[in-house]
Amino acid sequence: MMNPVRHLYIHVPFCQRRCAYCDFNTYANLEHRIAAYVEALCQELDSYARQLGRAPAAPPEGTAAAPLTRAALRPTIFLGGGTPTMLSLAQIERVLQAADAIVPLAEAEVTTEANPGTVIDEAYLRGLRSLGINRISFGVQTFHDPTLRVLGRIHTAAEAIATYRQALRAGFTRINLDFIFGLPGQTLAQWTQTLDRLIDLAPEHVSLYSLILEPGTPLHRQVTSGSVRVPDDDTTAAMYELALERLAAAGYAQYEISNWARAAATSGDQELPAGACHHNVAYWLNADYLGCGAGAHGHRYPQRWHNVLGVEDYIAAVRQGRLPIAETSALSEDDLFEETMLMGLRLNVGVSYAHFRERCGHDLRAIYGATIDELVELGLLTADAVGVRLTPRGRMLGNEVFARFLRERTTSEAIRPSLRT
Incomplete structure (x- = not known):
């Protein structure tokens, strides 16, 4: 099971x-x-x-x-x-x-x-x-x-x-x-x-x-x-x-x-x-979730999926005794890092070091330390003993902040085997 x-x-x-x-x-x-x-x-x-x-x-x-x-x-x-x-x-x-x-x-x-x-x-x-x-x-x-x-x-x-x-x-x-x-x-x-x-x-x-x-x-x-x-x-x-x-x-x-x-x-x-x-x-918080119904999306790392869209197609698939999944996508470790940051920074409390480690199995600064320091210097991010969060200015320029976490990953091959979900 x-x-x-x-x-x-x-x-x-x-x-x-x-x-x-x-x-x-x-x-x-x-x-x-x-x-x-x-x-x-x-x-x-x-x-x-x-x-x-x-x-x-x-x-x-x-x-x-x-x-x-x-x-x-x-x-x-x-x-x-x-x-x-x-x-x-x-x-x-x-x-x-x-x-x-x-x-x-x-x-x-x-x-x-x-x-x-x-x-x-x-x-x-x-x-x-x-x-x-x-x-x-x-x-x-x-x-x-x-x-x-x-x-x-x-x-x-x-x-x-x-x-x-x-x-x-x-x-x-x-x-x-x-x-x-x-x-x-x-x-x-x-x-x-x-x-x-x-x-x-x-x-x-x-x-x-x-x-x-x-x-x-x-x-x-x-x-x-x-x-x-x-x-x-x-x-x-x-x-x-x-x-x-x-x-x-x-x-x-x-x-x-x-x-x-x-x-x-x-x-x-x-x-x-x-x-x-x-x-x-x-x-x-990039948690795993189950999606049921026509067109519903689900996420259980390391996969995400979505169901067939049409009502008739959905009903027919279930009647045939199969899950009505239309497409499944594999998620990489880098996807996990990125999505945990992009989703979590929408919250005013931001992304805590505890959450990133619990979700991703790594220290947040080991993955994104340089990016965090740069965004703090620009006044777009605040970092303290708990974690990182957007400043008021960072919330207004959220897309710019999120882009930095997409293009400046610092993942090394040495830490990949310790991934934990």
């Missing part, structure tokens, strides 16, 4: 309508295939449960303090999409029962993404909570209704706020609200109004992402043709800086480039805030 995994991603690719900016593996108008998909998904989960067994229990309370390593995280299950809330409660229960054989529900942070336009009512939210889901993430994107229509979202600002309040009444305390800035026609004044309403709602967790125009999406075509305009880079940067300032003043701690959680008064600079999403932190 293979070693268990502690982090599980489950992809639900169905949407009522595909958003104009989305390039995820999602499909509209396939509601009639949800039941067959859920059956296949449970079979895939059962296959992995037989191979892997069950993940160990969560770490004791208080182990998430610095230095942060993978062992400090709770086991996690994350239902993403697409729109998981297009599934009925009975269907979600089946999926979670199958997932429980891999990652124990009682021990885990269990998150579902949700579109405010597909959440039926407060009773549905209470049902989600009763099934063991203890964290929910709503894709709000903006509180400006005309922009929501341009994006192809099926909810209004008022409906998003109402759904958030329903989730509170349903017993959810761990709620994330997702927003995008740099949207078509968005002004700094509109973004300020969105931040004002967000802060008034006071969710425990906030995710803010800069719009990425993905080739092949309707929005990319509209911008390329000139029929839609987006803010320039300077305005988008000003929106991000305004968010940094306003959220900090409202009592939120930024713990990753795009993520904030309410800060406890006793939180230190080296700690994750209590409301941090452990599933996403697992990605940033």
